[in-house]
Amino acid sequence: MPRERYKVKNLNDKGIVVLGGGLAGLSSAFTLAKAGQPVKVFESDSGVGGLSKTMHYGDFRFDLGGHRFLTSNEQTENFVRDLLDGEYLTVPRKSKIFMNNRFFDYPLKPANALLGLGMRTTFRALADYGREKIKNSFRRPAHVSLEDWVVAHFGRTMFNIYFREYSEKVWGLECKSISEEWVSKRIEGLSLGVAIKNALFKFNGKKVPTLIDKFIYPALGIGRISDRLKEEIEKGNSVSTSTRVTRIDHKGPFITGIAAKNCERAYDVKGREFISSIPLTNLVKMLSPAPPGEIIEAASRLRYRDLVIVTILLDKERVTDLTWLYLPEKNMPLGRIHEPKNWSPRMAPEGKTSVVAEYFCFREDRIWNSTDGELTSITVRELEKLGFIRENEVLDSCVVRVPNAYPVFEVGYNEHYSGILKYLEKFKNLHIIGRSGMFRYYNMDRAIETGIETAENIIQNSKLKTQRRDSL
């Protein structure tokens, strides 16, 4: 008989169980811990931070795609500043876009945008834009896809030149199949578009968050925010890394417990409240008993876009002075690069630097399934073509595959999404939070806020329950 691999340990059922140790889950756990509520976090990865973690490779550090913290909410900003306790820098943002074999400033300046298009195309773009404006003033157009929305707001010429390729590269779908909801709710997310509209048409004079030219950045990488949250939570509570949640048990309107395991043991964990920041589709699949067939089917229709990060370590002082470089054209396989040392000098040892390349893909794509060696060769070749590096400057490389990086809003996704939410609402002690957990295109600030808000609601409800009990 093989020896039992996992020992089962029962934990008490008074506590709050948090699934996922990214920024959302940790912010929830931190807020609960500060209020004296017992909390336990389970994270499948070997470290915390999720999409906002910082990798350490030898003396180099890099984020999974440069992460810049921005918020218009003073409380959220103070939350992060207090945590970092001065361990951050204020970084000027300087980005460019590479198109038609030229580098353009980002955000685009009017002269830049005109030069980039050439006079004839600029006039055509302006005429198209005017035509759409007039057409839309007579009837409110029905927008279904990103293409509908962008053409109505920017004109067809602008759509073709600036939006089509980059959107299709990011999402891996034709613009006709990408829901308009993504772009209309989050125009600042489509930052290239805002930049162009700002440059050519002056965008309402409103400050668009993604165009702000300075941001705060932890000196040791964005993952420091999560590391600090973990340190605080662990003053009395636990964060179990390398521990994957595998099953979520429920009975009637309540989640009763979870099963989790790591390479040493298995846990059956009971709890009072359950907060999930793990990908929504995985949560549905882990429910036991399994949800009705149509809910499982709906979950299988929602997709996340994955990401491959290739970091090239270089025996060179500096490659660029840029924060980000966007590479919208389809003939280049990578979508964006950044040089961590330009975000904080502590991201690379003295005299050396690194470049991080992002490849947007799905797990079944060739890029995801290429070997690390192949990915390194492709990246070095593309960086050489851009004139940034020479092969003999390459010291080493590090490849990280990041699953579930972006929720994909395909046309029609909402029907499946709302069906799942409606089903999950029946559980009175299950709370979904964060970008992956809520299947929302949230940045770090919103991920943190959803975690804090949920924790505050739980704290408030438990206070009310205690008051009611005491008054009996």
Ligand SMILES: Cc1cc2nc3c(=O)[nH]c(=O)nc-3n(C[C@H](O)[C@H](O)[C@H](O)COP(=O)(O)OP(=O)(O)OC[C@H]3O[C@@H](n4cnc5c(N)ncnc54)[C@H](O)[C@@H]3O)c2cc1C
């Ligand atoms: C390339 C890229 C660049 C970005 N740049 C910026 C930026 O510049 N500024 C900005 O504000 N935002 C940026 N973001 C968004 C930011 O990363 C997210 O908003 C934030 O990290 C989401 O945190 P979260 O906790 O909601 O989700 P996640 O980080 O996805 O956390 C979920 C956690 O659950 C864990 N998990 C999953 N399954 C299980 C399981 N079964 N058991 C236990 N644990 C599990 C995961 O390992 C993960 O740690 C960027 C995102 C990407 C992909």
